[in-house]
Amino acid sequence: MQDNKEIKAQLEDLFSDLAGLSISQKDALAPLKRPVEHRQIKRQQAVFQTLVENAPDAISINDMEGYQTYGNRACYNSFGYDYERQEMNGLPLTSLWPQDDIPALTKQLLPQAMAGGWRGEVRQKRKNGATFDAYLTIFPVLDSSGEPISIATITRDISKRKTLEHERDAMCEHRVLQIQLVAGLAQEIAAAPTLDGLYQRVVTLVKERLGYYHVQIFHHIPELSAVVLVKSYAHTGEEMGSAGHRLPYGKGIVGTAAITGKPILAPDVSQNSYWMHHPNFPNTQGELAVPMKLRNRVLGVLDVLSDTAGTLTREDEIVLLDLASRVASIIGSNHLLEEADVLRQFAQASEGIGWLALEDNTITYANSALCNILGAAQPEDLIGKSIISCYPEYLQERVQNEILPTAMREGQWTGELALLSTESIITPIVQSIFLAHDEIGSPLHLVTVVTDITAQKRAEILLDKQSQQIDCMNDISRKIEERPPLFEFLQWLTNRIPSVMQYPDACVVAIEFEGRIYGVGSAIKSARQIAEEIHIGSGEVAGRVHVSYTQECDFIDEEKALLGNVARRVSDYVENRRLSKQAQTTLEEVKVSHKLYLPAQWVERAPAQKPPEAPTPLITTPPNRSGLKAHLQSSRIYTALRAMWRRMTT
Structure with a gap:
């Protein structure tokens, strides 16, 4: 050393x-x-x-x-x-x-x-x-x-960082589950046709899905400086509602949540100074009141009760706060996102958000998510840039002359578009454009919210391809039922398969069968191809189906599986045609051999002269017609016909 x-x-x-x-x-x-x-x-x-x-x-x-x-x-x-x-x-x-x-x-x-x-x-x-x-x-x-x-x-x-990453991932997974739960509840709630039905769905779903002791909703009435019970899960709650049960501002946990606009969590009501006992719910041990707010305005309070102390937690508060927010949005959906300050609150939490100047549609603000989509290293790289240049060329005229004017005229626009990054990458998006106003109602700027839907589009394309492949297999089945000539069927297949591949314009198909080639012969020698064999009889290879791309494209598993299914269908069709032909030939032989014994096909006797000696027939003439069935069943042709029929039907 x-x-x-x-x-x-x-x-x-x-x-x-x-x-x-x-x-x-x-x-x-x-x-x-x-x-x-x-x-x-x-x-x-x-x-x-x-x-x-x-x-x-x-x-x-x-x-x-x-x-x-x-x-x-x-x-x-x-x-x-x-x-x-x-x-x-x-x-x-x-x-x-x-x-x-x-x-x-x-x-x-x-x-x-x-x-x-x-x-x-x-x-x-x-x-x-x-x-x-x-x-x-x-x-x-x-x-x-x-x-x-x-x-x-x-x-x-980096062990601490790794630990934090694992904790963060676990929290994200848990939060995703919470979001999915709330989203599912919100969707069911939103389907209510009336406001009363909406309230009923809220208390019912929250009570039954989340397992609380009791659930109720109070409506905010500013004129009374109080909240009034409008819907309750229990019958006693309905009686309270019909009696106009109300809580003044600042009284009880519900009244305090209404005046402060903040959720009040009391895991153990005996330790909470706001709590007020009610004889209709004597088993109450915990309470959580969550205000339903829209643009900082309290519309009501969602109140849940627990009959076990300590079971209500911050997690319940987060879930119900999210749900209450969604319910409030549903209630006041016609006022959703009218003010610019609401947009500011979720700006950084959005997929991508930016503000546009009204005069020339230049970008005046962009969050990090929008920078990532557009390939900008930092927001400053986008400030002052025209939003029109951020779209592919084929969309620029539509955005300039249709979409932005609509947003200015009607206050908002939502739809699917695409953005173009500095690296010329096109990203499919769902974009919402809103007109933001100041406190006195004057327009300030346009706000755009962008969501990257690349993964969704890929899934849609894959699903569409799978649907097309199912249609292709159904078309093949229908074509087989028509029993076209074999050469016509194989040629038809070479034209049908490319349409269901990833890249139809670059796909060519060739079928080799019994020394002949159908379709595009170059597919057989292509280096970028997949192939499946056509079998007949006991596994004899009679040909192959070749699918290739004329460009640098990779085959996916779904395409390989499709080709395997097609090759099996072709094998079955070829084998059935072969067996059918053999069966028909054998049937003709049987008819010729025993037609003399069928009354419906009785033939005229030959002229009265000594017939020339003939070779021993496949089926010898029985001594009488009563033994014809047994005689036929013991014949060689009958045995062969039975064996062939079994192969065709198994």
């Missing part, structure tokens, strides 16, 4: 101002090594050494055999070794890796590191055997001639 001080000096030289100089350049600078310049270099080296020793990341130097020769204080702290005793000096690099990951280090990381460097996420092992997630940078330290003399590593402990 090389001396520790020598390796440290080499690392310092690597990052010093002389690191980029060649040997000849360093020789040329030799006369300049006067005391002042020498002190300057020493100061730079001292600064570098201080930075390394105090760096938050673990920095180490290892010799070419993989033994550590230097580690800064963070290195010792990260891996749990004693810095004062220099316990890591001479430690093999593999001792810092979990046993299962050592092959990856020796066979992949080190060779790549020596070839120029490697960086990425790995697992590292502390002195006590515990593992942690780390971001590793490993690279060779070169001498003045460019030869590697040691291996440097920079290790950053």
Whole structure:
């Protein structure tokens, strides 16, 4: 192992101002090594050494055999070794890796590191055997001639970040479930034809789906400075409502929520000073009142009760707050998003949002999501740019002359469009454009909200293709029922299949069968093709169906499955035609052989003369007609016909 001080000096030289100089350049600078310049270099080296020793990341130097020769204080702290005793000096690099990951280090990381460097996420092992997630940078330290003399590593402990990421992912998944629950409830609630029906659905669904002790809705009446019960799940609540049960502002948990506009959560009502006991619900142990607000105006209060203390939590508050907001939006849907400040509240939470100047439709504000869609590094790159230029050329005239004027005239416009990024990437979107006003009602600017629907469009295309493939298989079945000539059927197939592939215009099909080729012959020799065999009889290969693309396109699994189904249908059709033909031939032989014994087909006797001797018939003449059936069933032709019929019907 090389001396520790020598390796440290080499690392310092690597990052010093002389690191980029060649040997000849360093020789040329030799006369300049006067005391002042020498002190300057020493100061730079001292600064570098201080930075390394105090760096938050673990920095180490290892010799070419993989033994550590230097580690800064963070290195010792990260891996749990004693810095004062220099316990890591001479430690093999593999001792810092979990046993299962050592092959990856020796066979992949080190060779790549020596070839120029490697960086990425790995697992590292502390002195006590515990593992942690780390971001590793490993690279060779070169001498003045460019030869590697040691291996440097920079290790950053990212275990906390990973833990936070896992917690964030879990929270996101949980939040998604909450959103789905609320969205489902809101959809069912929104289907109510009347306001009274809406209230009834709210209390019923919340009570039965979420399992609360009791649910009720109070309506806000400003003239009375109170909230009045309008709908309750329990019969006692209905009696209270019919009696005009009301709560003044600031009285009880519901009245407090109404006047403050904030949810009031009381997991244990005995510990809450706002709570007021009501004899109709004697088992109440917890209560949560959530205001239903629209543009900071309280429309009412959604109130839920629990018969067990401590069961109502912040999670209930979040879910019901979301639901109450949706209910309020449904109630006041005709006023939705009339003011610009509402748009500001969800600006950063939207998929993509921007503000446009009324005079020239230039962008005056853009959030990060809109920047990502348009390929801008920062919002400033979009400010002052015309929104028209952000659309594909085929949409620009429509946006300029139809959509924006409609938004200005009617106050809003919503529909599907597409945006064009700076990298010429077209992104399908759903866009809503609203006209925002100031406090006195004067128009301020246009607000555009953009949602990327790329994934949705891809799913729609795939679903459409699947539907087309089902239609194709149905068409094949109908074509088979028509029993066309085989050459006509195969030629028809070569024209039908391309229309259901991903890229119909680039798709060609050829069918090889019994020495003939149907369709486009070039498909057989194409390098970009899939093929399926046509079988007859007991598995004999009679031909193949080839599908290829004339351009650089990949086949998806659904296309391969479709081709397999088509090939099986073709095989069945060919085999059925063959068996049918054989059966028809055999039937004709049977008819010829026994028609003399069928009264309906009795033939005239030959002239009275001695007939010439004939070979023994396939079916010998029975002594009498009563034994005809048994005689036929024992014949060779009957046996062959029965076997062929079984094959056709199984």
